[in-house]
Amino acid sequence: MTAWLEELARRTGLASAEAAAARCRGLLAATPEEAEAHFVRALDAHGRTTGPFDLARTQLCAAEVLRHHRRPAAARAPLTAALACFQRLGAEPWARRAAGELAATGGIVTADRPSTADALSLLTPQEFQVSRAVARGLNNVEAAASLFVSRKTVEAHLTRIYRKLQVRSRTDLTRLLTAAGLLD
Numbered sequence: 001m002t003a004w005l006e007e008l009a010r011r012t013g014l015a016s017a018e019a020a021a022a023r024c025r026g027l028l029a030a031t032p033e034e035a036e037a038h039f040v041r042a043l044d045a046h047g048r049t050t051g052p053f054d055l056a057r058t059q060l061c062a063a064e065v066l067r068h069h070r071r072p073a074a075a076r077a078p079l080t081a082a083l084a085c086f087q088r089l090g091a092e093p094w095a096r097r098a099a100g101e102l103a104a105t106g107g108i109v110t111a112d113r114p115s116t117a118d119a120l121s122l123l124t125p126q127e128f129q130v131s132r133a134v135a136r137g138l139n140n141v142e143a144a145a146s147l148f149v150s151r152k153t154v155e156a157h158l159t160r161i162y163r164k165l166q167v168r169s170r171t172d173l174t175r176l177l178t179a180a181g182l183l184d
């Protein structure tokens with residue numbers, strides 16, 4: 001694939017093909033120095049294109065390689081830039097991937113939080129019932145008994161609820177549901 005992209009870049013002179021080929025070479029590089037050289041070439045080629053999505057992909061890939069080579073501090077700036085671009089473009093799967101990588105580097109993820117109504121609409125009916133039970137103060141065992149499901153099911157739902165609502169604790173979840181007027 002990389003050889004094909006390099007040939008396409010040579011034949012057509014397209015900066016996007018050159019950038020994609022260099023990004024691939026950077027991902028396949030054996031050493032951090034070699035990877036960095038390829039990513040510098042890719043970013044330079046992106047400077048001659050107008051596609052922000054591919055630039056953000058290259059920044060994300062470069063940061064992933066930096067983090068893999070135990071350079072988390074160096075990975076934070078390209079991850080922050082990639083995350084902002086993906087959010088601006090509405091590329092949610094890519095934004096989640098960048099946010100996960102940024103969090104793994106110890107960076108602060110300031111995701112564009114959806115409105116409460118939008119976030120709650122992402123929950124399935126079962127997740128909504130679990131979130132209300134937990135926000136009312138029930139522990140996982142009590143919530144499971146009240147909903148006639150297993151404790152593991154409640155734990156799995158809570159994991160998805162926290163991710164979808166972008167909360168980190170039961171307290172945050174309770175505040176969110178209270179603000180939305182959904183608690184008794």
